[in-house]
Amino acid sequence: RGRPNIVLAGHAISGQANNNGNDGTVARFGWKAQNKSLLLFSGEAYNVEMGITNELFQTERDETPSCQFSEVPNDVTKTDAKTLVEGISAIEKFAFFARFLAPPAPSRDTPGGADSIARGRKLFTDVGCALCHTPTLNTGNAAVAALRNQSVNLFSDLLVHDMGPGLADGVTQGQAGPREFRTAPLWGLGQRLFFLHDGRTSDLREAIRAHRSGSFLTFNPSEANAVIGNFSKLQDNQKQDVLNFLRSL
Structure with a gap:
């Protein structure tokens, strides 16, 4: 119902599917993937x-x-x-x-230009963001031809992850506890005004930093801690490339 742990800089990144409480089927929709x-x-x-x-x-x-x-x-x-x-x-x-909504169309050169966006995309993968924000998934043999066997660039694994105490909301839905959230799809991010499950910030850089909370000294720190640590070590111009890439989606 999920995937094996990936260990990055001593931090475990796992990811589990949430399940419908009535029939046990995999759920994918909602902040905690609570709906099937x-x-x-x-x-x-x-x-x-x-x-x-x-x-x-x-x-x-x-x-x-x-x-x-x-x-x-x-x-x-x-x-x-x-x-x-x-x-x-x-x-x-x-x-x-x-x-049947069309997927958001990413920009090739806005903001920051095509070169910056390309560098940002590579850094997005290099620091580990793509371990959970999976760039592309494929649909199955859907009954509707338009949805059948399509590549979907949603930047999500649709799994639930422990994001630590900093983002906890006190809500449990299905098997997803207060600290657990589905990986938010990033497509269309360039059109959003507020970020995170509670819309607490309009600052994309702050939204990234908020993925990090807890430490080795606390019980179950955020699975994203090592990734955000990698992001924090980037030079300012590299961080801007990542932000430009995200805003291009």
Whole structure:
């Protein structure tokens, strides 16, 4: 359900798949890879992020016991619909939309120029970032031809890693504990304004540094400590190359 440990500068980098609690299938979607499908992810997002109950998540986040007139769930399959599209629930439509979005198109020369981006990409691998932020994965034999056997440059292994006490959020989902998070895909990073699971910073360099927490003297330091140590040893111009590469994605 994961991969063997990789030891880098004395630090173990592992990675485990999270599993659905009901049927044990591998889950991939969400900050902690807690959902096994885009449909389940969509239903959770509708309920948790927007407060819209649906057929998968039927309970309000904050119930009002005396309320007798609010239909629950808010979003349902419309059995009296006149067309197939009308009958599909909102979370299903949202999942379809997400499934068929085109991947972000990386820039070849912005920011910093093509040479800087190329150097940054090599350094990204050299310091160890690619051990977890896997540049490319391949899809399987999907039912939809457009999704079948495709190379996907998402920069993630889709596994859950222990990120140490500094990023811990006090939340457990599936087998992923408070310190564990799925490797965040980096594609489209150049279009983001805030970073990390809680959006705590808009500074990409600070987001990188935040991957490091704990030490050999603490229980289970972040798996990224050695990698961030390697990054910290780079010259300033080399660090800028890495940042330019990340911002080009």
